[in-house]
Amino acid sequence: MHGPVRISAARQRITFNYVGLSLSNSERVRYRYRLDGFDRGWSDPVTARSAVYTNLSPGPYHFRVIASNSDGLWNGTEAVFPFQVEPMWWQTWWFRLSALLGGGLVILALYRMRLHQQAQQLNLRFEERLAERTRIAQDLHDTLLQGVLSASMQLHVADDQLTEASPAKPILGRVLDLMGHVVDDGRTTLRGLRSSNRDSGDLVQGFSRIPQEFALQQNIAFRVIVEGHPRPLHPVIRDEVYYIGHEALANAFRHSRATGIEVELEYANNQLRLLVRDNGCGIDPQVVRSGRDGHWGLSGMRERAGRIGATLKVWSRPEGGTEVDLSLPGRVAFLDHSSGPGLRWFARLRGRKVDDGIQKRGSER
Secondary structure, X not given: OOOOEEXXXXXXXXXXXXXXXXXXXXXXXXXXXXXXXXXXXXXXXXXXXXXXXXXXXXXXXXXXXXXXXOOOOEOXXXXXXXXXXXXXXXXXXXXXXXXXXXXXHHHHHHHHHHHHHHHHHHHXXXXXXXXXXXXXHHHHHHHHHHHHHHHHHHHHHHXXXXXXXXXXXXXXXXXXXXXXXXXXXXXXXXXXXXXXXXXXXXXXXXXXXXXXXXXXXXXXXXXXEEEOOOOOEOHHHHHHHHHHHHHHHHHHHHHOOOOEEEEEEEEOOOEEEEEEEEOOOOOOHHHHHHOEOOEOXXXXXXXXXXXXXXXXXXXXXXXXXXXXXXXXXXXXXXXXXXXXXXXXXXXXXXXXXXXXXXXXXXXXX
């Protein structure tokens, strides 16, 4: 016999027959047996000349049997029968591996399908919000802004009719200047409400201009850093990210007493990340957790982040500075997220760190 006997696992019952020869009294012969790989030890002495096993698992086995003579003395040698139970096709390693891989692929497909559905729902909500903002901008332009412009034109006519010596001339001039600022602010707001086609580079330019909005008196090192290759963003996402970053920078310039402030935009393959850091006096932990009465900066930032499916974290400690970390999935942020893996790999290959430099600014406290 070459090698163990191979038995199909389809056989659910295996019987081993054996006999011990005795020339005196064969009826007094006793047997003990053991199946290696199944039994933990030898069986009790029996007179039966067969052993039955059912439902053996696939694998190698050795059936061992030993006999005693009529005087009860056990034979020193045992008979051994090696055999192999062959697995059914569904018990093979390749089938189990295939089932595991197939299950993993199904779970991955369901997960990606769920992500796709969530992205579609978010995009639908963003489009609805963008349409609503456009309608509001149109209404404001056709009513409020046009009314202010008409009133400004009438005031210019009245101003032209006044003599230089008139005491109302300076007052009217200040009113006209104020209305000019109101008109400019209104037009800026309308442009923000109607923004839809600007690229993500506007974020870098917008953040770079923020220090100019404040009346600064002391030097502050400020810089904007871009990690990765900039990608086009959904208009609503771009504007909300800008407003959150603007609020974080406004708090840093006005309240942190920092000597260095920086903004970092990271365009990763699977996420967009914005970090605003300063080395200032920090924020009280209680204020970080629950905000401050009458101040809505942190709560407003969290609300904006929640509306676009982003995660906002704020770290701060006394005299240790503050860091605002905003991150959101790439499938939500990027308009080109559906591009193929080759294009995304090429974009990562081209990714680089762009430092817009350090701009010295002052800050009024």
